[in-house]
Structures are given as structure tokens and as C-alpha cells.
Amino acid sequence: SFICRKEIPNIRTLHKIKKTTNLIGILYGTMTLELGGTVSITCEKTGYSAVLEFKLKPFLGNNENVNQIMGKIKLGKEVLATLEGHWDSEVIIRDKKTDASETFWNPTPEIRQRRLRRYTVKFEEQDDFESEKLWQHVTRAINNKDQTEATQEKYILEEAQRKAAKERKALDEVWVCRLFEPDPLTGEWNYRYADTRPWDPLNDMIQFEKDGIIQTKVRHRTPMVTVAKIKRSAKSKKEECGFSSPEPDNPDSSGSEGILQH
Numbered sequence: 001s002f003i004c005r006k007e008i009p010n011i012r013t014l015h016k017i018k019k020t021t022n023l024i025g026i027l028y029g030t031m032t033l034e035l036g037g038t039v040s041i042t043c044e045k046t047g048y049s050a051v052l053e054f055k056l057k058p059f060l061g062n063n064e065n066v067n068q069i070m071g072k073i074k075l076g077k078e079v080l081a082t083l084e085g086h087w088d089s090e091v092i093i094r095d096k097k098t099d100a101s102e103t104f105w106n107p108t109p110e111i112r113q114r115r116l117r118r119y120t121v122k123f124e125e126q127d128d129f130e131s132e133k134l135w136q137h138v139t140r141a142i143n144n145k146d147q148t149e150a151t152q153e154k155y156i157l158e159e160a161q162r163k164a165a166k167e168r169k170a171l172d173e174v175w176v177c178r179l180f181e182p183d184p185l186t187g188e189w190n191y192r193y194a195d196t197r198p199w200d201p202l203n204d205m206i207q208f209e210k211d212g213i214i215q216t217k218v219r220h221r222t223p224m225v226t227v228a229k230i231k232r233s234a235k236s237k238k239e240e241c242g243f244s245s246p247e248p249d250n251p252d253s254s255g256s257e258g259i260l261q262h
Contacts, residue, residue: 137156177192
């Protein structure tokens with residue numbers, strides 16, 4: 001699960017999104033990638049929630065059964081509306097009380113053009129355990145259609161992982177995940193650097209990822225403000241601005257390039 005920061009007009013809220021999706025490739029003449037599973041979205045502040053089910057194409061289904069989505073929007077336990085359609089085309093929302101329906105989502109060509117571009121880290125900048133670098137020999141063998149070599153390279157990786165696990169156990173060492181940590185109550189793995197504060201449209205500019213850590217670029221940094229004891233002199237009374245804010249000694253974790261000025 002992870003935290004999504006989102007601002008709705010006049011409402012500042014946190015949305016906790018729990019994702020249990022699966023990516024399944026099924027052969028229909030050509031290889032097709034499907035998105036299947038459920039996504040739960042909960043607003044802990046207002047009590048609103050939604051459950052979306054991404055349905056997989058049945059074995060004997062047709063093109064109308066591809067990319068189907070169904071869902072419910074609830075307040076507490078009460079179902080307010082239902083959703084049905086295709087996530088890559090039109091989704092209809094239906095009011096549970098009035099039975100009135102309308103288009104909830106229908107990506108126009110303009111919306112499709114605003115899709116985020118896929119970005120991958122350059123191979124030489126990746127860590128040793130990032131997937132592309134770690135599985136490079138397996139990938140090469142698959143591309144060369146050499147199943148024997150691919151199997152052997154996969155075996156080498158798995159044996160190295162087993163050996164490392166045994167060595168850690170012998171030394172009584174615990175593997176510490178760099179980007180995720182388990183919830184002590186539920187045991188679920190959560191992103192370690194989740195930014196849970198409400199989005200500030202006046203100060204927050206963009207969010208970006210660097211070294212696996214999600215950061216926020218802001219217009220102005222907000223340093224810790226302390227009240228310093230100042231010995232006033234007759235000469236300085238007219239020149240002082242009446243408050244003191246220490247300059248930040250270190251760059252903030254948001255990666256901002258903003259400069260605090262008085």
C-alpha cells in the first residue's frame with residue numbers, strides 16, 4: 001500500500017491506496033498483457049472509499065471483455081454509486097439512490113497525448129540489484145531464444161541469493177530493505193519515504209523520484225524558525241527587522257532549489 005497526496009477543491013485529504021493487482025500475460029494469437037485484481041482507495045479523513053476490480057478476459061470472451069473495470073464508491077458501509085466500463089475507454093457511474101448514470105471517465109485523444117512518458121534509469125547508473133542489471137544475462141539469452149542459457153543464468157542468480165541468505169543467517173544478520181518497511185501491526189510492506197502531508201498548491205511544484213525516493217520540489221523552503229535573544233543597541237534598533245530566521249545549514253530533503261530571502 002502507499003499514500004497518494006491529492007487536493008480536491010476546498011478539501012485537503014489523504015488517500016490511502018491499497019493495491020493487490022496482478023499482471024498476467026495470456027496468449028491470444030499474439031502476447032497480450034492484462035491488468036487484473038482489485039484496488040482499494042480510502043480517505044481516512046472523510047470516510048469515503050472506493051473498490052475497483054480490474055477484470056481479466058475470460059477464456060472464451062471477446063474483445064468487449066478486455067480491460068473491463070467494475071467498482072463501488074462508499075461512505076462507510078453505504079454504497080453511493082457503482083462504476084462499470086473499460087478503463088482504457090468509457091466508464092459509467094451510476095447513482096445508487098436515483099439510478100441516474102453519466103460518463104465518469106472517457107479519455108479523449110488530448111488526454112491520451114498527456115500520458116506520462118516512460119522513463120528508465122540509464123543502465124550504467126543502476127544499482128547492482130536493480131532488475132535490468134541483475135537479470136541482464138537472462139534477458140540476453142531470452143532475446144537470443146536460448147532457453148538452455150536462460151535457465152542456467154536464472155539458476156546462477158537463485159543460487160547466489162540462497163548463498164547470501166545462508167551467510168546472513170549464520171552471522172545472525174537481518175536483511176534491511178532500503179525503500180520499504182513492514183507495518184508492525186499488519187505485516188504489510190509500506191514505502192519508507194511516503195510523503196503524507198497534504199499537497200500545497202501554493203508552494204509544492206512537482207513530485208519526482210531520485211534514487212528510489214519520492215521527493216517534492218517546492219517554491220520556498222520552510223526552515224525551523226527560532227526566536228533568538230538579541231541585545232539591542234541604540235544604533236541597531238532602527239536597522240533590525242523585528243524577527244530572526246536562521247538560514248538552513250543543509251539542503252532540504254525535498255530537493256528544492258528555492259532560496260529564502262528577507
